[in-house]
Amino acid sequence: MGCNEIKRLIDEADRADRLPFDAEKHVADCAGCRSFAGERAGLRSLLASASRVSVPANFDAVLRARLEERTSRRALGWLSPANMFKLGAATAGLAAAIFAAQNLNLLAPADQTVAPAPSASQIAEAVRPTAPTASRAAAPGRDIQRVEPTPNREGFVRPARAQARTTRAAIATATAGRVVPAMVTPSIVIVRDQNGERELPVLPVSVGAQSAMYANPSRSMTRTVAVSF
Amino acid sequence: MATVTHQAQAIGLSSSRSIEAANDHELLAAIRDGDEAAFQEIVRRYRNPITNFVYRMIDDYERSVELAQETFIRVYTSASRYEANYSFSTYIYRIATNLAISELRKRKRRKFVSLFSPFTNDDGEQIEIDPPDTNPLQDEAMIETERRRAVSKAIASLPEKYRAAIVLRDVEGLSYDRIAEVLNLSEGTVKSRINRARNLLKDKLSAYI
Numbered sequence: 001m002g003c004n005e006i007k008r009l010i011d012e013a014d015r016a017d018r019l020p021f022d023a024e025k026h027v028a029d030c031a032g033c034r035s036f037a038g039e040r041a042g043l044r045s046l047l048a049s050a051s052r053v054s055v056p057a058n059f060d061a062v063l064r065a066r067l068e069e070r071t072s073r074r075a076l077g078w079l080s081p082a083n084m085f086k087l088g089a090a091t092a093g094l095a096a097a098i099f100a101a102q103n104l105n106l107l108a109p110a111d112q113t114v115a116p117a118p119s120a121s122q123i124a125e126a127v128r129p130t131a132p133t134a135s136r137a138a139a140p141g142r143d144i145q146r147v148e149p150t151p152n153r154e155g156f157v158r159p160a161r162a163q164a165r166t167t168r169a170a171i172a173t174a175t176a177g178r179v180v181p182a183m184v185t186p187s188i189v190i191v192r193d194q195n196g197e198r199e200l201p202v203l204p205v206s207v208g209a210q211s212a213m214y215a216n217p218s219r220s221m222t223r224t225v226a227v228s229f
Numbered sequence: 230m231a232t233v234t235h236q237a238q239a240i241g242l243s244s245s246r247s248i249e250a251a252n253d254h255e256l257l258a259a260i261r262d263g264d265e266a267a268f269q270e271i272v273r274r275y276r277n278p279i280t281n282f283v284y285r286m287i288d289d290y291e292r293s294v295e296l297a298q299e300t301f302i303r304v305y306t307s308a309s310r311y312e313a314n315y316s317f318s319t320y321i322y323r324i325a326t327n328l329a330i331s332e333l334r335k336r337k338r339r340k341f342v343s344l345f346s347p348f349t350n351d352d353g354e355q356i357e358i359d360p361p362d363t364n365p366l367q368d369e370a371m372i373e374t375e376r377r378r379a380v381s382k383a384i385a386s387l388p389e390k391y392r393a394a395i396v397l398r399d400v401e402g403l404s405y406d407r408i409a410e411v412l413n414l415s416e417g418t419v420k421s422r423i424n425r426a427r428n429l430l431k432d433k434l435s436a437y438i
Contacts, residue, residue, distance in 0.1 A: 042438035047399035050380045063298045
């Protein structure tokens, strides 16, 4: 057995002062290994005799306090400021995503073909001013002055109900052949003045939006001047 | 490595058996059932060895006390998940070792700058200028103090992987197979690291051997 192997046995011995038999026999005859064995024994003794520290007097009390704090923190962990912040951020992100989706018309059904919305001029062309319809109920406490419908360009005067149907049919004609999602279906606002009721086209707005519009009944047009939410 | 499987069962420690006589697995089973006295006994048995071990690893007494307490907190909070495949001392030393090594790595990242050693060598590592004290030693007490300080300093200068192995072996007196379980290494690797640690310490402590 060589010196390297003996030194390995010396190093791995459980006790520095009790070597395996082979190592003992070799060390007795080998000065180098004997010096190594003595060195290792001195080092291990030095390390073992290093002063040991002990805990302070309040160790148990501080440990108990920390343990109570930790267990109570775990029970209400979901109420921690970090979790509340995350919840708030997630809610804000969800609200922003819904708002963006509405504005970008992303919530439309996927199986419908989205056609370009009819322009205001197309809508105005399809919609003619109509006489007030008899079917509209009077406002409470107010009599409706029935106004005779004015003839159209061709000189024909259509019944009010027929004109209302024409309005809706005209819109359908304007958008015929194109499947238009509900979000871009043109809207109509009814304007009542001394000349009667008129149905004016309104450009579509987002759900929940409030638009301020300028209406020009004589020209059968409206213009959105502001939108708020 | 011998693996001993224990079937830890709750035992009425308070009535039929004294807590001091219970083994570690029985105490842990009692802790799992909410026995505070069993937890206090575990703390009493291991607070000094664990604190001393962590102190040897990080060379900071106050922080070693905090980490020792953190070790017991983790034992308590994870008592339900403890599997009695190893001895409890292996389990608790493993927790303490991980905490100590985490602390050492955290300090390395922070790169603490000692007010007393603003010097660095060519590799950028901080070195301490420790001029020799030429005053004669006064008495045995001072010699002993100086020796202990040198041993602490030498151990603290070891790389963390060597430090854990040598402290568990030559300071705490654990066997090679137990150290292998604590550090999750093979016995051969443990022996190799201890051998290298001793070679490094021999050079630093040659004046005291």
